[in-house]
Amino acid sequence: MTSTDQKPLKGWRVLVPRGGPWGDGVAYDLRAQGATPVVAPMINFAATQDAPGLEQALADLAGGTFDWLTVTSATTVDVLSSHRASVPEGTRIAAVGETTAAALVAAGYTVDFVPSIDSSATALLEEWTEMAAGSPRRRVLTLRSEIAKPTLTDGLIARGHDVRSVVAYRTVGVPVSDRIREDVASGRVRAILVTSGSVAEQVHEQLGDVPEGVLIACIGPRTAKDARRSGVRVDVVAPERSAASLIQSLVDISRQEEPRTDSAAIAGLADLLDRSTTE
Numbered sequence: 001m002t003s004t005d006q007k008p009l010k011g012w013r014v015l016v017p018r019g020g021p022w023g024d025g026v027a028y029d030l031r032a033q034g035a036t037p038v039v040a041p042m043i044n045f046a047a048t049q050d051a052p053g054l055e056q057a058l059a060d061l062a063g064g065t066f067d068w069l070t071v072t073s074a075t076t077v078d079v080l081s082s083h084r085a086s087v088p089e090g091t092r093i094a095a096v097g098e099t100t101a102a103a104l105v106a107a108g109y110t111v112d113f114v115p116s117i118d119s120s121a122t123a124l125l126e127e128w129t130e131m132a133a134g135s136p137r138r139r140v141l142t143l144r145s146e147i148a149k150p151t152l153t154d155g156l157i158a159r160g161h162d163v164r165s166v167v168a169y170r171t172v173g174v175p176v177s178d179r180i181r182e183d184v185a186s187g188r189v190r191a192i193l194v195t196s197g198s199v200a201e202q203v204h205e206q207l208g209d210v211p212e213g214v215l216i217a218c219i220g221p222r223t224a225k226d227a228r229r230s231g232v233r234v235d236v237v238a239p240e241r242s243a244a245s246l247i248q249s250l251v252d253i254s255r256q257e258e259p260r261t262d263s264a265a266i267a268g269l270a271d272l273l274d275r276s277t278t279e
Contacts, residue, residue: 007034008254012190015180017042017199022074026193026243033251038189040180042202045075046170048146055083057141057166062086066164067138070152072096072121074103076143079168081107096124097241119241120222121148125155137161143168147198171198176206184214191215191236191250197226204231215253219246 012035016023019041027037048054061069062085069091071077077100079085087093092112095101097119101111115123139162142153146167153165183189184207192207194200194216200223203210210216216233218224220241224234236253238245 008251010034012036012250012254013038013183013188014250015040015184015189015192017193017202018195019044022243026247029243029247033247035190035250038180038183040176041174042176042206043171043196043198044174045078045145046172048167048169050167054079054143054166054168057143057164058083058085060164061091061141062088064088064090065139066091066141068092068094068140070094070096070124070140070142071100071104072124072142072144072148072152074100075145076100076168077103077107077109079143080109094124094128096121099242118220120220121152122155122222125152129155129159140164141166146170173198173202173205181207184210187211187213189214191217193246194218194223194227194232194234195246196223197230200227200230200232203227215250217246217249219243 009030014030014035014037016026016030016037016039018026019039023039023041027039030037058080060066067090069087071080071093073096087109093104093109094113095104095111096115098114099119101114104111113128115127117123117127137160140156142156142163142165144153144165144167146169150165153163156163180189184192190213192203192210192214194203196219200218203216210233215235216227217236217238218227218234219238221237221239222241224237227234236249238249
């Protein structure tokens, strides 16, 4: 077995557009495949502008007002934890996917339902509806990002449930450094991970027309659709909405390619050598 087989992403510099535990985990997994992760957060999360509404919803949650709580991101879990939100035994929790479910469990919450096919609001709605078929009208609290599509809320209302939708946090753009822009424009970055529609918007706004030699990889078909809508070219689409699937998609592409000998790759090597002699 060659070193390339063992480290299929050797020589690749991959832009990771999120920081925190998620970004750290992806960076670790990329290194395991031989890549050099470039962690440059392009989005961050800020407090909701409707703090009274959120606080009232969490107070009602603790008081047993709701039959179900839906959680569609690990960031929402951070909000629950920071507010020390209490979920009574009579209230069940539905998580959008395994990553969110793991974050809930780590924070001390019990997860009652996770969709099995896809980590998305649509899958959560469809599978949950099948599971709860014939059940009476439920009182549901949906906590969401300010820019989240109302897919889950509207779907639950259409199915006759009593839903309160509350903004738990805002997503804001984070400017990347000039060096990152230069590395993308020159092709020193081999791939850019697009993990959400909001990241896609930042890629379009901050990086402009990404060179053809730089792969833009999206975490699932829905994110790819959002990226195209934002004006971002899509080269790779992970079949599943997970970091593991996204990285595997890059590995699959790398194994189909001939070794790079283009000027961008040479420039990238020269740049790395230059940095090693000056740091």
